[in-house]
Amino acid sequence: MQQARPSHPVAIRRLALAVVIVALLVRTTIGAVVGLDGDEAYYAMWSVWLAPGYLDHPPGVALFIAAGRLLLSDTYLGVRLFALLASLATTVALYRIARLLLPQPEAPALVVIWYTLTLTVGISFVATPDAPSTLFWTLALWSAAEAISGRRPGWWLAVGLFAGLGLVSKYTNAWLGIGLALYLIATPTGRAELCRWQPWAGGLLALAVFSPVLWWNAVREWRSFLFQGMRVVSVEDLSGRSILESLAGQFLVAGPILVVATALGLGWYALRGRRTAPGLALPVLTTLPVLAYFAVHSLHSKVEANWLQPALPAMTLIGTGWLLTAVSRRWLRVTLLVGQAVFGLLLVGFVSIQALLHPFDLRDLDRTRHLRGWAELSASVRQLADEVDARAIYTMGQYQLTGELFFHGRAAGDPRPVRDIAQPVRYEFIPAPERRPRLFPAVVVVPSGRQPAPTLDGGYFAQSRLLGRLLRGAPADSPSAYAVYAVEAAGPAFPDE
Numbered sequence: 001m002q003q004a005r006p007s008h009p010v011a012i013r014r015l016a017l018a019v020v021i022v023a024l025l026v027r028t029t030i031g032a033v034v035g036l037d038g039d040e041a042y043y044a045m046w047s048v049w050l051a052p053g054y055l056d057h058p059p060g061v062a063l064f065i066a067a068g069r070l071l072l073s074d075t076y077l078g079v080r081l082f083a084l085l086a087s088l089a090t091t092v093a094l095y096r097i098a099r100l101l102l103p104q105p106e107a108p109a110l111v112v113i114w115y116t117l118t119l120t121v122g123i124s125f126v127a128t129p130d131a132p133s134t135l136f137w138t139l140a141l142w143s144a145a146e147a148i149s150g151r152r153p154g155w156w157l158a159v160g161l162f163a164g165l166g167l168v169s170k171y172t173n174a175w176l177g178i179g180l181a182l183y184l185i186a187t188p189t190g191r192a193e194l195c196r197w198q199p200w201a202g203g204l205l206a207l208a209v210f211s212p213v214l215w216w217n218a219v220r221e222w223r224s225f226l227f228q229g230m231r232v233v234s235v236e237d238l239s240g241r242s243i244l245e246s247l248a249g250q251f252l253v254a255g256p257i258l259v260v261a262t263a264l265g266l267g268w269y270a271l272r273g274r275r276t277a278p279g280l281a282l283p284v285l286t287t288l289p290v291l292a293y294f295a296v297h298s299l300h301s302k303v304e305a306n307w308l309q310p311a312l313p314a315m316t317l318i319g320t321g322w323l324l325t326a327v328s329r330r331w332l333r334v335t336l337l338v339g340q341a342v343f344g345l346l347l348v349g350f351v352s353i354q355a356l357l358h359p360f361d362l363r364d365l366d367r368t369r370h371l372r373g374w375a376e377l378s379a380s381v382r383q384l385a386d387e388v389d390a391r392a393i394y395t396m397g398q399y400q401l402t403g404e405l406f407f408h409g410r411a412a413g414d415p416r417p418v419r420d421i422a423q424p425v426r427y428e429f430i431p432a433p434e435r436r437p438r439l440f441p442a443v444v445v446v447p448s449g450r451q452p453a454p455t456l457d458g459g460y461f462a463q464s465r466l467l468g469r470l471l472r473g474a475p476a477d478s479p480s481a482y483a484v485y486a487v488e489a490a491g492p493a494f495p496d497e
Contacts (some may be wrong), residue, residue, distance in 0.1 A: 009105040016109035016116075020091055023116050026352055027087070031080040031125030034355050035371045038400025040127045041407040044069070044079050048410075051429040053216030053224050060132035060169030068127075074411040083131035087124040090135050091116060093142040094313045100145040101279035101317065104324045110337060115316045117344030120253045120309050122351060129170040130309040136166035137176050137310040144180065145282060148189050153198040160202030164209025171228055172310055175293060177206065179286030187281050223425070231301070246298040249305035252347075254312060257340035262315040265322030266291075277325045283314040291315075363478050373472035373479070378408035381484060384467045385416065385443045388486045392439035396446050396460065397422035401482070405445065421460055424495055436495050443467065444485045452483035459493035461485075 036044065046054055046062035047069060053059060064082035072078030091112055098108035115121060124131065140162035147155035159180070166173035184190035184199060193199050217224050250259050269277065269284050290311050294303045308315075327333045354360060355368040362369075385393055393409070393416055395402045406418040420427060421436050428435075444456055448469055456464035464487045473479035 012109040032077040041403030052212040086135040122348030132169035156198035156202040160205030164206035167210040175290035183285040246303035261319030265318040392442040448483035461487035463488035
């Protein structure tokens with residue numbers, strides 16, 4: 001008797017599972033062997049001294065890295081472990097949301113395939129605030145979907161918990177709260193939920209979870225809020241170039257078909273989709289505020305490609321929902337679905353190969369070059385420090401360099417402190433006695449031109465002499481140069497702590 005062939009949705013689910021597993025294995029391999037980005041190393045420095053807030057971001061990424069380091073020590077995979085797990089958990093939650101909100105049986109698997117094969121997910125092994133931000137945004141959306149789909153109001157408490165944790169991860173997640181309020185006010189289902197106490201309690205829970213970050217900012221004159229707020233009011237370009245650059249960035253990290261499908265899905269939902277696809281109300285209305293803000297922002301400043309990362313799961317829901325519901329021609333649906341997947345597969349595959357093997361000389365176009373050469377540079381700096389019996393390693397205003405030297409020195413068991421003495425506001429998380437120790441002799445590492453000066457200027461140090469010029473990266477990577485100086489004492493400008 002001939003065995004029955006699996007149904008179409010079952011086959012797609014199996015394909016989606018295979019895509020997720022293979023992609024996770026590839027990301028884990030890259031994350032375990034490829035060096036840290038400068039920002040990652042800086043966040044790893046945060047994780048040694050946990051605090052309710054930092055100048056650049058809330059503490060979510062530091063907590064993720066601290067947990068990974070606790071399990072896997074000071075290794076690349078230790079820093080990135082929970083970023084990898086967050087990406088997987090986001091994908092699982094996205095599958096569940098699609099099952100709850102989209103009626104087509106094949107929709108959840110197609111959503112997962114589209115999402116997994118974006119460059120954003122392909123590089124999600126990198127430990128940045130976007131990892132917890134995206135996870136908790138998606139978990140809050142999942143909890144809201146559970147609340148409205150099953151008429152289970154207790155899920156609104158989970159919405160509040162995850163929304164609060166999202167704010168602890170990145171301030172961008174405030175737009176999710178605005179989107180949830182828009183959904184609750186603008187839809188009949190949402191207004192019915194407002195008659196219950198659970199959504200209100202969920203909002204209070206979100207504020208309670210976020211309150212340590214609020215307190216940290218309040219006692220520091222709202223320093224982190226103002227630091228991030230400068231981007232809101234910055235004017236970099238009024239010629240329209242920033243709009244094109246922002247759009248090109250989204251085409252690259254999300255895929256052009258997905259971006260266009262999301263835009264068409266938003267327009268279609270406003271005109272017809274409220275009746276034919278009511279399940280899309282939640283992802284559309286919760287995503288609309290952040291999309292509208294960044295669209296306006298792009299009129300005067302570039303929107304960095306990663307800034308919309310927390311909204312990408314919802315964008316994938318909107319784009320896939322529009323495609324399956326509004327596009328009637330089967331050949332066109334298949335072409336768009338396959339085209340987006342193939343584009344993502346080729347791009348993610350290329351970037352993965354370049355990160356692991358870097359076979360192509362792309363010069364400044366190769367963003368993976370920022371991950372290479374830090375371990376070798378740090379080892380060379382420590383060797384020069386040993387030659388002069390240095391008791392500390394200092395930098396001057398380079399937080400990424402500081403983070404890399406700190407991480408690799410700590411991983412190598414070097415007890416010498418690594419400190420940046422030119423940006424004190426960035427390092428208030430370090431206890432005052434440890435923040436800028438006066439330990440001499442010491443070495444100072446600074447970016448260098450072709451011919452570094454024989455002595456170090458600036459007044460921070462006295463009795464300096466050049467030890468050498470070091471390169472980070474291979475010649476094909478347009479290597480960065482650093483000068484290393486030996487210093488014997490603090491100068492008049494050395495900060496007092």
